[in-house]
Amino acid sequence: METCGEDPADPGVRFTTEPADAVLAPGEAALLPCSATSRRAIRLAWRHSVSATPTRDHAITDTDKYRKQLPNGSLSITEMSAALAGQYQCVATVDGVGTILSRVDLSNFHREVPELVGGARSVLGSAGGAALLSCGVRAPPRLALRLLSAAPDRKVYGAARLHNAPPLLKLNVTWLKNGQPLRMESTRMWVTPSGALELEPLRHHDAAVYACRVSLVNAPSQHKISAETELRVSAEPASAESPPRFIATPPPLTVMEGNYLYCSHEACHLQTTTCYIPANN
Known part of the structure; x- marks a missing residue:
């Protein structure tokens, strides 16, 4: 996290809830939690990438049809599909303090049975x-x-x-x-x-x-x-x-x-x- 004008008595910004990995079936809904705390105003946002760790270029927009950020910062997925599976990350920003990134949540979308490995013949x-x-x-x-x-x-x-x-x-x-x-x-x-x-x-x-x-x-x-x-x-x-x-x-x-x-x-x-x-x- 990058900070500017840091006050030793100010804890800055930290996450109180981070997203957790989830397994979803086709059409299922999901709620990815995220919350942070700071003495100043916090802006929360979400990123998503199908296969790699999300970057600032993978921001989820307000116009997304199947994903909406709720007032408490959590991300609601209304209908899971293969295109929405992948890695999700919550971003918390405080002006004058900096930006922190949550752990990466892996939202698994499974329409196939896992691999079966061979045993003894x-x-x-x-x-x-x-x-x-x-x-x-x-x-x-x-x-x-x-x-x-x-x-x-x-x-x-x-x-x-x-x-x-x-x-x-x-x-x-x-x-x-x-x-x-x-x-x-x-x-x-x-x-x-x-x-x-x-x-x-x-x-x-x-x-x-x-x-x-x-x-x-x-x-x-x-x-x-x-x-x-x-x-x-x-x-x-x-x-x-x-x-x-x-x-x-x-x-x-x-x-x-x-x-x-x-x-x-x-x-x-x-x-x-x-x-x-x-x-x-």
């Missing part, structure tokens, strides 16, 4: 043991996923423990067995928060070819199907001494300082764990 389990088949849903940057087929008592993250929880993209996950929807046996089959299929104890009739089908909650007809995984069940009994083994590990990620990093790891014979780590830790 074949998994070998023992009768009476456990097996975990990965679905491989890859979250877009700065976005968390909530897979609605997960058991009610399993949380994707502890939202109450985060100051600014990342936005959620809600997905439906259905597992297919030999190309047909799997009939879930509630006492020994679960879909984990990451979308993986957990079977315990294994039965011989579980041997088959599996794949997961992922769709948007607000558009079930739009879906993707993962690569197939063959589950083989050995007649040998499961060994109680067998160590856990990872079947999915976090991929390399690049994040902006101050944002949250989503990571998920899964291991056979261990309860699935999902975590959020502040990027500046």
Whole structure:
């Protein structure tokens, strides 16, 4: 921030509320908050850029058809579309003091299911043991996923423990067995928060070819199907001494300082764990 005639007793201008990342579906409305405080009069304005950090050349005008700045400084988006997605930034200016820029808000517009990454082509389990088949849903940057087929008592993250929880993209996950929807046996089959299929104890009739089908909650007809995984069940009994083994590990990620990093790891014979780590830790 640039200042002129700075008074040590004057706090200048600072944001009290900044915009947060959001996930929007086609036609949805959104409200991006922004407020600032100063001893002098403040002018608030908004910038938007589709792919890069907004600059002064990306100012949103008063004549914009779908976006209006409210009297309290917040930005109202009446109808989301691909053209309105991207990065938003609030600008606060005080004459004689200077101008400050808010954090960049990433407003995601999703009309497609996220990418599904390949998992193991074949998994070998023992009768009476456990097996975990990965679905491989890859979250877009700065976005968390909530897979609605997960058991009610399993949380994707502890939202109450985060100051600014990342936005959620809600997905439906259905597992297919030999190309047909799997009939879930509630006492020994679960879909984990990451979308993986957990079977315990294994039965011989579980041997088959599996794949997961992922769709948007607000558009079930739009879906993707993962690569197939063959589950083989050995007649040998499961060994109680067998160590856990990872079947999915976090991929390399690049994040902006101050944002949250989503990571998920899964291991056979261990309860699935999902975590959020502040990027500046």
